[in-house]
Amino acid sequence: MAHRPDTLEHAPLGRDSAYPEQYDAGLLYPIPRAANRAPLGIEEGDLPFIGEDEWHAFEVSWLNSRGKPIVAVARFRLPAASPHLIESKSWKLYLNSFNQTRFYSREDVMKTLAHDLAAAAGAEVSVELFDVDAPELSARSLPGECLDDLDIAISDYTPSSTHLTVGEEIVEETLYSHLLKSNCPVTGQPDWGSVLVRYKGPKIDREGLLRYLIGFRQHQDFHEHCVEHIFTDLMAQAKPTQLLVLARYVRRGGLDISPWRATPGLTPPTPLRLARQ
Template sequence: MTQHRPDTLSHAPLGRESAYPEHYDAGLLYPIPRAVNRAPLGIEEGALPFVGEDEWHAFEVSWLNAHGKPIVAVARFRLPAQSPHLIESKSWKLYLNGFNQTRFESRQAVVDTLLRDLAHAAGAPVAVELLDVDDAALAVTRLPGECLDDLDIEVTDYTPRAEHLAVGEEIVEETLHSHLLKSNCPVTGQPDWGSVLIRYRGPKLDREGLLRYLIGYRQHQDFHEHCVEHIFTDLMARARPERLLVLARYVRRGGLDISPWRATPGERPPEPLRLSRQ
């Protein structure tokens, strides 16, 4: 079984030429400590200011049944935000490809294997679902709330600056979203495209300032999960809402999409949500 150090990106498969595995190997999963990127935001492990999950969909999932016949499915994974590790996306893809020529006695055996391996890599229990490729749960929907993208603003700054976030005195409860989220992979520099939803109750956010702030991630290099945590902590610090949910739905890449959400306790994202770009 392949062994990896979980404390550095220098050994990660991301950004490296990799041979696709021909056999199942749980050791291909590459965990990355969340604490490294949380520390600069003032987030302490064991005292997280949010609840949340990283929801993944894998569209290139296949294995052989007991007779050697291929089975295909779409997998949905949920990693809790309190898990000490996230899992690097390319390693996840390589791991799943190892199932392609591996025989399993049953669909449940595949689920049990995924549950065991992913929980071990993440350091916490995870949720796994295998969906049929035409499952209604994969139907395209729209983000709720009002879209910010038609605001006619001038933008000269493409790094996230919390000072763009301003509030008024009116207390509101509203849901806003934008499809202009873009960040970059911290290893390869490749663009990560997404949509972001913000639902809150508190002092009314200045919408032009909020859109400028979100556009500011355009040249920012970070993992999807940490971008969402960055947005959440900046909004909490600048706007001090009573309740807050930040959810990003990133565009699929390499057969995987990632949709992290972070929220104040008691908040959860609307379900189901699948966007046309995913």
């Protein structure tokens, strides 16, 4: 992969881009995670969480050895411990570079994807390919209790951890909201999603939690960093002994991103795809 600056200033996001005609791994554009983690007090090599960024790609196609198009849906899992995330538009351009490229088998496609994505991320990336009507892609609902029917007044649309308060009762519960919205840090485009919080510890005030989550409505950041922001604020303010934060963002440009971060020992319910995705 050709060396290029890995700052947003040079990223393809927000720029006019020609779609490639042939396979090109050099289209992938890595972004260091460290720059956005530092303001949250997160140090590389000493992460306070485990987790993954799960991507689904719906514009995946290539030619077989006889030139016939094959289509699929791809699922990628990128570890949170990887030094880089991959900028989404560059990922889309890279996937579209397969469109007119011949591969002998589905396995060859998977090996190529895994190799190139690992090189960009700096860590092993899991790759799965599904038929477009595979049952694994069926929609499900989030587990737990929904916060969205709480009748609350809202006047603050930037994230503030002061909304996060707790009581003395120790509980173990799963809560979720479909009211998550953040904005792309480059283009300003809205990113819509649902967020799940599973925790064990002092009971979190539900109205305050919903106000806090709605506070991301005018916040500009990548999906992955929004989840890490929520995780670190909840750990600091609520001090749970166990915590899982998972976001399921709606697809844009043929890609959806669903990051999760958790204390060791917790994992998200999988497979989990929502109807809105």
